[in-house]
Amino acid sequence: MKLSSSFDISWRFLRVWQRNLIVYRRIWKVNFLPPLFEPLFYLLAFGMGLSTMIGTIHYAGVDISYLTFITPAILAINIMYNAFFETTYASFVRMYYQKTFDAMMATPLSLGEVITAEIIWGATKSLFATVIMLAVLSGFGLIHYPDGLLIIPLAFLGGVAFGSVGMLFTGIVPSIDVFNLPIFLFITPMFLFSGTFFPVENLPDWAQHLALALPLTHLVRLTRHLCLGLVGVDLLLEAAYLLVFCLIFYPLALISMHRRLIQ
Amino acid sequence: MQYVIQAQSVTKVFNGFTAVNEISFKLIAGECLGLLGPNGAGKTSTIRMTYGFSPMSSGRLSVFGLDIRTHWREIKGRLGVCQQENSLDPDLTVQQNLEVFGRYFNIPAGATREKARKLLEFIALDHRRDAQVSELSGGMMRRLVLARALINDPELVILDEPTTGLDPQSRHQVWEKLENLRSEGLSILLTTHYMEEAARLCDRLIIMDHGEILVEGKPAELIIEHAGRNVVEIAQPTDELREFIRSRDLTHDDLGRRILIYGDENDQLFDIIRERFCKENCSLRGSTLEDVFLRLTGRQLRE
Ligand SMILES: Nc1ncnc2c1ncn2[C@@H]1O[C@H](COP(=O)(O)OP(=O)(O)OP(=O)(O)O)[C@@H](O)[C@H]1O
Ligand SMILES: [Mg+2]
Numbered sequence: 001m002k003l004s005s006s007f008d009i010s011w012r013f014l015r016v017w018q019r020n021l022i023v024y025r026r027i028w029k030v031n032f033l034p035p036l037f038e039p040l041f042y043l044l045a046f047g048m049g050l051s052t053m054i055g056t057i058h059y060a061g062v063d064i065s066y067l068t069f070i071t072p073a074i075l076a077i078n079i080m081y082n083a084f085f086e087t088t089y090a091s092f093v094r095m096y097y098q099k100t101f102d103a104m105m106a107t108p109l110s111l112g113e114v115i116t117a118e119i120i121w122g123a124t125k126s127l128f129a130t131v132i133m134l135a136v137l138s139g140f141g142l143i144h145y146p147d148g149l150l151i152i153p154l155a156f157l158g159g160v161a162f163g164s165v166g167m168l169f170t171g172i173v174p175s176i177d178v179f180n181l182p183i184f185l186f187i188t189p190m191f192l193f194s195g196t197f198f199p200v201e202n203l204p205d206w207a208q209h210l211a212l213a214l215p216l217t218h219l220v221r222l223t224r225h226l227c228l229g230l231v232g233v234d235l236l237l238e239a240a241y242l243l244v245f246c247l248i249f250y251p252l253a254l255i256s257m258h259r260r261l262i263q
Numbered sequence: 264m265q266y267v268i269q270a271q272s273v274t275k276v277f278n279g280f281t282a283v284n285e286i287s288f289k290l291i292a293g294e295c296l297g298l299l300g301p302n303g304a305g306k307t308s309t310i311r312m313t314y315g316f317s318p319m320s321s322g323r324l325s326v327f328g329l330d331i332r333t334h335w336r337e338i339k340g341r342l343g344v345c346q347q348e349n350s351l352d353p354d355l356t357v358q359q360n361l362e363v364f365g366r367y368f369n370i371p372a373g374a375t376r377e378k379a380r381k382l383l384e385f386i387a388l389d390h391r392r393d394a395q396v397s398e399l400s401g402g403m404m405r406r407l408v409l410a411r412a413l414i415n416d417p418e419l420v421i422l423d424e425p426t427t428g429l430d431p432q433s434r435h436q437v438w439e440k441l442e443n444l445r446s447e448g449l450s451i452l453l454t455t456h457y458m459e460e461a462a463r464l465c466d467r468l469i470i471m472d473h474g475e476i477l478v479e480g481k482p483a484e485l486i487i488e489h490a491g492r493n494v495v496e497i498a499q500p501t502d503e504l505r506e507f508i509r510s511r512d513l514t515h516d517d518l519g520r521r522i523l524i525y526g527d528e529n530d531q532l533f534d535i536i537r538e539r540f541c542k543e544n545c546s547l548r549g550s551t552l553e554d555v556f557l558r559l560t561g562r563q564l565r566e
Pocket of ligand 2: 307
């Protein structure tokens with residue numbers, strides 16, 4: 001009994017997901033611009049600015065241009081950002097300022113359904129952004145097909161992983177400003193040290209081990225191998241890591257939101 | 264008798280603080296039951312347990328004859344709630360607020376659209392269907408919240424201060440809508456700080472304070488029982504008057520600068536007092552629910 005109705009989750013959660021989709025479509029132009037232009041900014045900065053200084057990088061037994069090296073990282077980072085910012089700032093605003101969750105709780109929805117929908121929505125945003133970015137990056141011949149298409153479902157899996165962590169923080173932070181803390185301690189280090197802009201192997205041993213614990217490291221490896229068309233069985237292990245990460249953090253997110261909202 | 268709500272010894276404790284203390288009450292099908300009480304009395308806490316938002320600490324609560332602990336989903340599907348805080352969706356238009364909300368009840372899209380159209384007419388907001396919620400006035404928002412609570416054709420609506428913060432015009436409009444609904448047989452559980460509203464809309468009232476029920480009854484009966492039929496109000500009372508009150512053992516409240524004496528219709532009290540103790544500073548009026556409320560819950564400020 002103590003577990004309570006919060007953890008009773010049915011397909012009805014899709015109704016809340018639809019609500020977010022309706023809002024997203026209303027301002028779709030604003031939502032489409034960042035994934036359209038962000039990769040171009042990165043390509044400009046790194047492709048023209050940095051790569052002339054760096055030349056080629058030896059990765060997984062092949063020599064690739066620096067641009068080819070960081071393109072998958074841009075995709076992975078974008079997957080992380082879309083889901084994480086959706087379930088932190090955006091969900092917090094809906095929960096705390098707009099009382100949207102309170103209103104939903106007066107309908108046959110359970111809290112678990114509302115939270116699940118928010119996380120799945122964050123993953124959906126990651127997926128949408130990834131599709132747009134893939135289209136842009138393909139124009140520069142930076143994605144290897146058909147393997148690259150697997151990045152689309154991967155964006156969803158990664159989105160659920162980062163969305164769940166974000167939601168866990170939303171259940172904990174006392175106010176919206178406090179999100180700075182997980183961003184500073186968790187998101188920024190991942191952005192820099194997960195094999196994004198230089199290979200993890202360049203780090204000292206202890207830092208390599210740390211990096212291996214971070215979900216973005218695994219997501220970057222996956223996107224990179226898929227972009228390069230280097231598909232092997234070992235990728236399943238990377239995906240399994242993300243799956244286990246979801247299986248741990250999704251329930252934690254539910255518990256933290258239950259403790260926060262059900263009083 | 265068919266009961267829509269049956270609450271038995273319902274208690275709510277927030278980390279050691281008892282907000283609702285073993286209260287029991289019933290709501291009969293088709294009636295409007297009012298929950299009155301000062302700030303912090305426990306009205307919202309009670310209501311939240313009733314619609315399954317907040318779990319009870321102990322007690323039993325059934326709605327439509329179903330246990331809220333086990334049948335919460337079915338119960339919530341059959342009732343409508345108007346929460347104390349505005350929870351309209353600012354990311355959606357007026358019409359979308361109703362339609363999207365209807366979808367949470369799994370009502371088919373076509374049916375919600377039709378229902379939303381009717382409700383917007385009912386609350387006279389059809390001309391603002393495409394407006395953003397933030398563009399509405401407070402009164403319009405409150406009406407929209409009411410309409411939203413009706414999207415699933417509920418058998419019971421639970422309204423937490425539906426008219427707080429509204430101007431008299433808007434308040435009267437909301438009252439009319441609620442009277443319409445009641446005449447159609449809808450059961451209503453309502454909280455309010457407006458005694459006039461309670462007296463006008465409610466068949467029965469519960470006055471609570473500090474998480475406990477003080478009295479329960481029909482508005483007219485409560486008034487007669489606790490504040491008589493008439494009140495003589497005297498400003499700047501003299502000591503002779505106080506002596507007179509004591510000698511006659513009159514029911515009264517002494518507020519220092521003012522004394523209220525509660526009496527019956529035929530006791531000629533007013534004439535005697537005006538004759539003997541004051542010329543201009545006293546007045547006679549009918550007793551109201553507000554008198555009852557203040558007598559029972561005291562005149563001190565809360566929190
Ligand atoms: N989530 C909570 N945590 C701790 N205390 C709470 C919580 N919610 C309510 N309380 C306390 O419970 C008591 C009753 O609150 P409640 O909101 O039920 O009062 P109310 O009768 O609705 O008052 P008002 O007329 O101001 O709306 C108050 O003392 C309040 O501070
Ligand atoms: Mg209240």
